[in-house]
Each structure stands twice: as C-alpha cells, then as structure tokens.
Amino acid sequence: MSKKTAFVCEVCGYETSKWMGKCPRCASWDTIKEHKLDKEEFRITEKPVTISDEELPEERVILGLTEMDRVLGGGLVCGSSILLGGDPGIGKTTVCFAIASRMIELGYEVLYISGEESLRQLSSRKRRLNIKDPFSILATNRLEDILGALSEKTYRLVIIDSIQSVYNSMLPMLPGSIGQIKDVSSRLIMEMKKSETTHIIIGHVTKEGAIAGPKVLEHMVDTVLYFEGDKMLPYRMLRTIKNRYGSVDEVGIFQMQKDGLANVDNPSEFFISERADIGAGSALFPHITGSRPILLEVQSVIPKTTFSIPKRVSLGYDPNRLFIIIAVIEKALGKPFFDRDVYVNITGGLKVNEPAVDLAVAASILSSYKDVNIGADTALFGEVGLTGEIRKVMSMDIRLKECERLGIKKVFCPKGVEKIGGIEIVPVKNVKELYGHIV
Ligand SMILES: Nc1ncnc2c1ncn2[C@@H]1O[C@H](COP(=O)(O)OP(=O)(O)O)[C@@H](O)[C@H]1O
Numbered sequence: 001m002s003k004k005t006a007f008v009c010e011v012c013g014y015e016t017s018k019w020m021g022k023c024p025r026c027a028s029w030d031t032i033k034e035h036k037l038d039k040e041e042f043r044i045t046e047k048p049v050t051i052s053d054e055e056l057p058e059e060r061v062i063l064g065l066t067e068m069d070r071v072l073g074g075g076l077v078c079g080s081s082i083l084l085g086g087d088p089g090i091g092k093t094t095v096c097f098a099i100a101s102r103m104i105e106l107g108y109e110v111l112y113i114s115g116e117e118s119l120r121q122l123s124s125r126k127r128r129l130n131i132k133d134p135f136s137i138l139a140t141n142r143l144e145d146i147l148g149a150l151s152e153k154t155y156r157l158v159i160i161d162s163i164q165s166v167y168n169s170m171l172p173m174l175p176g177s178i179g180q181i182k183d184v185s186s187r188l189i190m191e192m193k194k195s196e197t198t199h200i201i202i203g204h205v206t207k208e209g210a211i212a213g214p215k216v217l218e219h220m221v222d223t224v225l226y227f228e229g230d231k232m233l234p235y236r237m238l239r240t241i242k243n244r245y246g247s248v249d250e251v252g253i254f255q256m257q258k259d260g261l262a263n264v265d266n267p268s269e270f271f272i273s274e275r276a277d278i279g280a281g282s283a284l285f286p287h288i289t290g291s292r293p294i295l296l297e298v299q300s301v302i303p304k305t306t307f308s309i310p311k312r313v314s315l316g317y318d319p320n321r322l323f324i325i326i327a328v329i330e331k332a333l334g335k336p337f338f339d340r341d342v343y344v345n346i347t348g349g350l351k352v353n354e355p356a357v358d359l360a361v362a363a364s365i366l367s368s369y370k371d372v373n374i375g376a377d378t379a380l381f382g383e384v385g386l387t388g389e390i391r392k393v394m395s396m397d398i399r400l401k402e403c404e405r406l407g408i409k410k411v412f413c414p415k416g417v418e419k420i421g422g423i424e425i426v427p428v429k430n431v432k433e434l435y436g437h438i439v
Pocket residue numbers: 086087088089090091092093094095128
C-alpha cells in the first residue's frame with residue numbers, strides 16, 4: 001500500500017494533484033479539499049471460466065404483485081440489481097414495502113435499509129400498510145453500517161431507500177453529491193452482486209435529475225424502473241427504462257390507496273373511463289405497450305391562433321411527428337393551418353412512442369377541425385407516411401381483439417387487415433380518405 005494525497009472537489013468529485021480555488025469542472029469556489037488516498041496494488045482476483053447452457057440458470061421469484069411482475073419481465077430475477085427512480089412522494093417506499101412484504105411471506109430473508117425515515121416512522125408505515133410479518137430494518141445513512149450488515153448475514157433481497165441518503169464518510173464529498181452517489185452505489189452493487197443478493201436501489205429524481213440524480217447509476221444496474229404519475233391523481237405508472245431480463249416498454253399501472261398501492265388489472269377501462277362524454281377532437285387508439293394492449297384516447301383542439309407563430313403543443317406524443325402529421329394534413333386538404341394552434345394530448349399521462357398512433361392523431365385533429373364526433377365506439381390505428389399513405393403496423397390482431405373486448409364497433413386501419421369478431425373494419429388508404437370518413 002502506498003499513501004498518496006489528492007485534491008478532490010466536494011461537489012463533483014473532480015480530482016487534481018494541486019489545490020485550486022475554483023473547480024474547473026463544476027465551477028464551484030472553495031470546494032477542493034485535500035484528501036489522503038489509499039491506492040491498492042495491482043493484483044489479479046478473477047480468471048476467465050467457460051460456461052455451458054445448463055449451468056447458471058436464471059432464477060425468478062414471481063411476487064404475485066401482477067403489475068410489478070410485469071414490469072420486471074415476469075418476476076424478480078434473483079441476484080439482479082434494480083434501480084427505482086421517481087419524484088419524492090410518488091410512492092417508491094410504499095411499493096418497496098409491498099415487495100419486501102411479499103418476499104417475506106414467500107419465506108425469503110429481506111433487509112430494508114432506510115436512510116430517510118426513523119424506526120418509529122417505518123414501524124408506523126408497516127402498520128398503516130397492514131404488513132403482519134416481522135421486518136428486518138436498518139435505519140442508517142452510513143455506508144460502513146450497510147457493508148457491515150451485509151457481511152454479517154446473506155439476504156435474498158436488500159432494499160436501499162434512498163441512494164442519495166447514504167454516504168461514505170471516508171470521502172471528502174458532501175452526502176448526495178454525484179461523487180458520493182457513484183462511490184456508494186458502485187461499492188454496494190459490487191458487494192451484493194458478489195453474494196447474489198437481489199437488490200433494489202431507490203433514487204429520487206431531483207430538478208437536476210439528469211446529473212445528480214439516479215441517472216448516473218443507470219449503467220451500473222440490470223433494470224431501471226421509473227415511477228411516474230400526477231401526485232394529485234390516484235394512479236401511478238411504473239415504467240421500464242432498461243431491463244437486462246425483459247422488454248423495455250412495459251408499463252405497470254397502480255392505484256394509490258390508503259393502505260398502499262393496488263394493481264389496476266384492466267388499464268383500458270381505466271384510461272377511457274370517461275368514454276361516454278367523448279366529443280369532437282377525440283379519437284380512441286389501441287396502443288401496444290410491452291406485452292399488452294391498452295385502449296387510449298387521443299385529444300386535439302385547434303383554435304384560431306392569437307400568436308404571430310401558431311403554437312404546436314404535444315403531450316404524450318412526439319412533437320416532431322406532430323409537425324409531420326400537420327404537414328401531411330395540410331397537403332391532403334390543400335389548406336394551410338398557419339392560422340391555427342394545434343394542441344394534442346394523450347389522456348391519462350401515457351407517452352406513446354409507436355407510429356401506430358399517427359392515424360388516431362390525424363383523425364382527432366380532423367375531427368376537431370370539422371367539429372364532428374368520431375364516436376365512442378370507433379377506434380383507429382395505422383402509421384401515416386410522408387405522402388399521406390396509411391401503413392401497416394405490428395400486432396394488428398392484438399389491437400383488434402382488445403377493441404372487440406371493450407365493445408368497439410368500428411375500426412379504421414390500414415388496408416389488408418383481417419376482420420375479427422363482429423367489428424366493422426374500415427380500410428383507409430390515405431389521409432384524404434380519412435378526411436372523407438369523418439362526417
Ligand atoms: N403516514 C402517511 N399517512 C397517509 N398517507 C401517507 C403517509 N405516508 C405516505 N403517504 C402517502 O403515500 C404516498 C407515497 O409515499 P411514499 O411511498 O413515502 O413516497 P416516496 O417514497 O416515493 O417518497 C404519499 O404521497 C402519500 O400520499
């Protein structure tokens with residue numbers, strides 16, 4: 001071991017060999033402090049091995065929390081590393097308590113590490129969420145305490161709530177700084193990967209989320225889940241951003257209740273519950289997210305503009321695609337929209353990335369333009385090409401089945417789609433033809 005001195009920025013972790021008044025990376029003043037380094041000597045600890053198909057099978061625990069199992073790609077993979085991000089107060093602790101409680105019920109050893117709440121708070125939360133089984137809790141902020149607990153006993157699941165609250169006292173950076181988050185999480189992940197302990201790391205998304213938040217850990221973990229939703233509304237969405245064990249566009253939908261989060265088993269009914277009041281500018285669209293279809297509502301309003309440059313606002317739909325759709329409609333109708341604002345919204349807060357929604361967006365804009373209802377029992381799907389042609393999309397049969405299940409009578413879609421059940425199929429060749437259908 002050789003002792004060495006370095007100068008490290010307390011805020012961003014920038015390292016330099018001499019003292020400076022201002023950090024050249026993050027531009028903070030007087031944050032560079034002297035720090036003793038213990039450099040380990042170079043040594044080899046692991047050698048390459050050969051693995052065959054039979055060895056090291058992937059082991060999963062089905063939690064029985066259907067929406068959670070879904071976003072994880074079919075249950076919790078043993079030994080995996082999961083990052084759960086989200087705004088403060090969105091329900092991260094609540095959902096992790098539910099997972100921990102299920103794992104305990106299934107007979108696994110679980111450790112819940114909380115750097116945010118005291119034992120008293122955690123115990124009242126346990127009572128409120130109606131969790132009966134005993135719970136192992138470690139209330140600490142110190143990395144040393146956590147590493148100590150992990151070395152004493154092997155757990156099947158460890159939850160760290162939250163990574164921003166844990167710090168390494170040997171480092172000169174402030175708790176919650178990027179340097180601390182990176183150091184603490186890499187040590188913890190490495191330790192738990194070695195012992196094949198499944199772990200969930202909670203990270204708050206802050207205003208500076210892109211740099212100081214859980215984003216810096218995304219590459220270190222196997223699965224990244226983000227918890228989203230409007231705190232004023234009772235439902236929450238759990239979205240997969242990265243998954244080494246499953247599809248990345250799965251969405252889990254939960255309802256926030258007094259005693260915790262409940263699964264929403266039938267999201268289509270949930271997203272279009274106000275269907276009876278559907279008016280002009282509204283179009284239903286069978287969306288495929290991950291492994292399941294969800295019927296969504298696209299709404300548009302296109303008032304006369306009062307701005308010198310008309311506004312184009314799109315929520316839940318790619319703004320660039322909206323520009324394309326508007327251009328295609330303008331060409332098909334031979335009428336420019338420069339005197340109108342265009343506002344498009346996918347209701348319920350879901351973000352739709354697939355081009356299959358184009359036809360519904362175009363229809364909702366045209367319906368608003370003509371001030372004509374498309375109807376509560378009509379749905380649309382198809383990609384709109386640059387020449388206005390309607391193109392085929394994936395999983396058309398699954399979309400039609402979901403429409404049929406929800407009582408949709410008529411579906412506008414690309415040509416060549418086979419009929420399913422009693423649904424009337426209306427093939428649409430291009431945007432001009434679509435315009436003619438909206439009467
Ligand atoms: N003691 C409590 N009593 C009633 N509701 C609570 C209590 N604590 C939290 N909640 C509700 O649960 C929601 C989620 O809280 P929590 O799981 O602590 O969020 P997070 O861990 O993401 O910050 C809160 O927005 C609040 O509505």
